Amino acid sequence: MYNFLIDIFGSPVIAFFVAAALPLFLFILPYALIAVLAERKVSAHMQDRLGPMRTGYHGIFQTVADILKLIQKEDITANSIDRTLFNFAPYLVFIGSFAAFAVLPFSSFFVGSSIDIGLFYFLAISSLVVAGILMGGWSSNNKYSLLGAMRSVSQIISYEIPTAIVVLTMVMLTSTLNLDTITNQQTAYFWNWNILGGAATGIAKFLLIPLMFAAFIIIFISTLAEVNRTPFDIPEAESELVSGFFTEYTGMKFAMFFLAEYANMLAVSFLITVLFFGGYHSPFGYLGNSLGIEWLVPIEQGVWFATKGLTFVLVQMWLRWTLPRLRVDQLMTVCWKYLIPYSVAILLLVGFITLI
Amino acid sequence: MKQYFINTWEGLWTVLVGMKITFKHLFDPAVTIQYPDVKPTMPERARNRLFVNMDDCIGCDQCARACPVNCISIETLKSTPDDTPGETSQGKKKALWVTKFDIDIAKCCFCSLCVYPCPTECIEMTKVYEFSEFERNDLIYKFAVLTPEEITDKTQKYDEFQAAKEAEKLAAAKAKAEKAKQDAAKKADDNPDKKAE
Amino acid sequence: MELYDIIFYLFAAITIVSGIVVVNAKNIVHSAFSLLLTFFGVSGIYVLLGADFLAIVQIMVYVGGILILLLFGVMLTNKITDVEIRSGSFQVFPAIIGLAAFAAILFGVMTSTNWKTESFEIPATTTFQLGRLLISEYALVFELLGILLLVALIGAASIARRDKE
Numbered sequence: 001m002y003n004f005l006i007d008i009f010g011s012p013v014i015a016f017f018v019a020a021a022l023p024l025f026l027f028i029l030p031y032a033l034i035a036v037l038a039e040r041k042v043s044a045h046m047q048d049r050l051g052p053m054r055t056g057y058h059g060i061f062q063t064v065a066d067i068l069k070l071i072q073k074e075d076i077t078a079n080s081i082d083r084t085l086f087n088f089a090p091y092l093v094f095i096g097s098f099a100a101f102a103v104l105p106f107s108s109f110f111v112g113s114s115i116d117i118g119l120f121y122f123l124a125i126s127s128l129v130v131a132g133i134l135m136g137g138w139s140s141n142n143k144y145s146l147l148g149a150m151r152s153v154s155q156i157i158s159y160e161i162p163t164a165i166v167v168l169t170m171v172m173l174t175s176t177l178n179l180d181t182i183t184n185q186q187t188a189y190f191w192n193w194n195i196l197g198g199a200a201t202g203i204a205k206f207l208l209i210p211l212m213f214a215a216f217i218i219i220f221i222s223t224l225a226e227v228n229r230t231p232f233d234i235p236e237a238e239s240e241l242v243s244g245f246f247t248e249y250t251g252m253k254f255a256m257f258f259l260a261e262y263a264n265m266l267a268v269s270f271l272i273t274v275l276f277f278g279g280y281h282s283p284f285g286y287l288g289n290s291l292g293i294e295w296l297v298p299i300e301q302g303v304w305f306a307t308k309g310l311t312f313v314l315v316q317m318w319l320r321w322t323l324p325r326l327r328v329d330q331l332m333t334v335c336w337k338y339l340i341p342y343s344v345a346i347l348l349l350v351g352f353i354t355l356i
Numbered sequence: 357m358k359q360y361f362i363n364t365w366e367g368l369w370t371v372l373v374g375m376k377i378t379f380k381h382l383f384d385p386a387v388t389i390q391y392p393d394v395k396p397t398m399p400e401r402a403r404n405r406l407f408v409n410m411d412d413c414i415g416c417d418q419c420a421r422a423c424p425v426n427c428i429s430i431e432t433l434k435s436t437p438d439d440t441p442g443e444t445s446q447g448k449k450k451a452l453w454v455t456k457f458d459i460d461i462a463k464c465c466f467c468s469l470c471v472y473p474c475p476t477e478c479i480e481m482t483k484v485y486e487f488s489e490f491e492r493n494d495l496i497y498k499f500a501v502l503t504p505e506e507i508t509d510k511t512q513k514y515d516e517f518q519a520a521k522e523a524e525k526l527a528a529a530k531a532k533a534e535k536a537k538q539d540a541a542k543k544a545d546d547n548p549d550k551k552a553e
Numbered sequence: 554m555e556l557y558d559i560i561f562y563l564f565a566a567i568t569i570v571s572g573i574v575v576v577n578a579k580n581i582v583h584s585a586f587s588l589l590l591t592f593f594g595v596s597g598i599y600v601l602l603g604a605d606f607l608a609i610v611q612i613m614v615y616v617g618g619i620l621i622l623l624l625f626g627v628m629l630t631n632k633i634t635d636v637e638i639r640s641g642s643f644q645v646f647p648a649i650i651g652l653a654a655f656a657a658i659l660f661g662v663m664t665s666t667n668w669k670t671e672s673f674e675i676p677a678t679t680t681f682q683l684g685r686l687l688i689s690e691y692a693l694v695f696e697l698l699g700i701l702l703l704v705a706l707i708g709a710a711s712i713a714r715r716d717k718e
């Protein structure tokens with residue numbers, strides 16, 4: 001991909017910047033447009049409503065209209081806020097969630113950065129989001145914001161543990177931290193996906209399947225909590241905290257928090273896809289291969305990757321409109337008393353299975 | 357320990373049950389309607405905006421008196437025999453010109469109490485429920501049909517009629533007084549002797 | 554000036570400037586947040602030096618762990634932002650002497666050390682070697698550190714539980 005861009009632009013520097021900005025314009029912005037609308041539509045239909053209907057056919061341009069509105073909004077900054085930190089926080093949050101996309105393999109042609117510690121990087125860079133949230137919450141000089149930020153951070157830190165343990169399990173199984181390599185280990189058909197035991201053979205594969213399912217459920221729950229979505233949305237609990245750490249934000253800064261939230265949802269969905277569902281690999285083989293058109297394969301892969309990722313985003317929305325919000329103590333109980341013991345047990349069992 | 361696993365299982369299972377329910381609802385038809393495009397049908401006897409059929413109103417002021425918030429104000433004028441307001445649709449004679457019939461719908465509480473006492477059933481609830489206005493004064497509905505000229509005309513006529521009647525009365529009174537005087541004089545003339553005695 | 558150099562100077566500038574802010578900021582929360590940038594710059598420099606694992610550990614542990622802990626401590630402390638932090642200069646003369654001595658020692662070490670200058674291939678990833686070394690050559694140290702952390706953990710838990718009884 002990078003070489004291809006250098007060929008086009010003739011300069012590594014320009015190619016560098018283009019490669020860096022590409023996922024933003026290729027994936028995140030269109031995705032956010034679709035996802036925000038999808039969220040509203042899904043929620044509406046789940047509640048037997050129709051949702052936005054007046055901008056275009058069934059309201060498909062609603063998000064565009066909303067963005068236009070947000071751009072025009074006045075950028076309100078209260079007098080007693082900490083201006084520097086207040087202005088910097090949205091960018092930090094957005095950087096954190098956007099930087100996670102750097103290591104994701106979107107297709108065999110478009111692997112962001114195939115570094116050998118991709119998985120580790122993915123987990124680490126999300127701590128920038130944590131710092132950003134804390135920054136935004138504190139600098140707003142508003143008790144709701146601060147409470148929201150505190151809750152958010154303690155939640156993210158707690159739920160990072162089960163996530164990390166499950167990721168560790170997967171690292172033991174695949175013996176690499178490179179997301180591209182993990183993807184390529186799950187090539188060919190869907191029974192090679194890690195959720196179905198991966199490339200292991202014989203009895204080990206069957207022993208792994210239930211463990212992998214459990215691991216998948218754990219990481220799904222904990223990443224859901226990390227992106228602050230319902231039922232784990234106590235950081236922005238509307239009925240208690242107005243809207244949590246971004247209560248004081250308006251206009252484009254608010255939009256950046258919003259975008260970061262949706263980008264985060266997509267990022268963790270992609271992570272789950274790579275770890276358990278074969279990354280960009282098709283479950284049935286490629287049309288391009290059977291037709292003999294070589295350039296079709298990467299495009300197909302991109303489509304498969306996006307489809308799988310968006311499926312998980314949809315499930316996240318589905319869950320959001322199904323479950324009520326957890327209480328703080330319930331939230332911590334789920335994490336410390338259930339997810340962590342289970343994930344440690346899975347870690348040990350998987351380690352045992354991979355040894356024999 | 358057993359409870360722990362039961363909790364885990366229940367947690368997951370109930371989530372799945374909930375997800376099944378929401379998934380089913382995803383395909384249910386919406387229960388909402390697209391309001392400005394599709395209007396809800398009002399039930400029979402819905403209480404919304406008032407309407408007064410002025411052809412039938414006899415100006416009896418009963419509705420105004422029934423109203424608990426005094427939002428109806430009526431002024432009437434007696435008619436003259438040569439220019440009567442005609443009859444209601446049920447054949448009742450109207451005796452009064454209604455010169456003012458204002459309903460301040462902003463004050464109205466839609467209690468419908470004004471509807472029942474009306475003897476000619478001319479004030480009624482309609483099914484119109486969209487009548488927001490930018491000015492509060494626009495919410496005062498004026499039902500009286502007479503134009504100001506007509507009103508002055510009728511007032512004049514009534515005044516003339518009244519004056520004529522007054523004059524007549526005066527004349528009659530005068531005549532009566534005259535007569536009484538004459539009678540008295542006559543009487544006095546008849547019994548002069550008695551007086552003298 | 555290649556791309557590599559530009560990025561290096563960028564990260565170096567971030568590190569130094571934010572480091573100065575950490576020391577000089579009047580507001581303790583500002584200090585804490587500029588520490589974030591310092592850590593970030595340092596990890597960038599690690600990446601440029603080919604120590605990718607170390608760089609990520611830097612972000613994970615310092616930004617994700619220690620800094621957040623620090624901020625929590627600062628924010629949960631009542632009225633911490635109103636405290637006057639004295640960041641002026643005191644004892645200038647002894648400080649200069651100390652600084653000069655330190656600089657002289659550093660310079661001496663730098664010039665007298667026999668740096669390894671032979672060029673060898675920078676390994677694409679250090680994770681594998683690091684892992685291998687940790688469980689072979691430095692296994693004892695690794696285990697001891699693990700026990701130390703465990704002790705700290707148990708200690709923290711017992712302190713937190715004490716007044717329950």
Ligand code: SF4
Pocket residue numbers: 406422423424425426427428459463464465466467468469470471
């Ligand atoms: S509905 Fe009630 S409040 Fe309205 S005008 Fe009639 S009597 Fe008055």
Ligand code: SF4
Pocket residue numbers: 408412413414415416417418419420430473474475476477478479
């Ligand atoms: S009660 Fe009926 S007839 Fe009488 S004044 Fe009111 S509307 Fe007219």
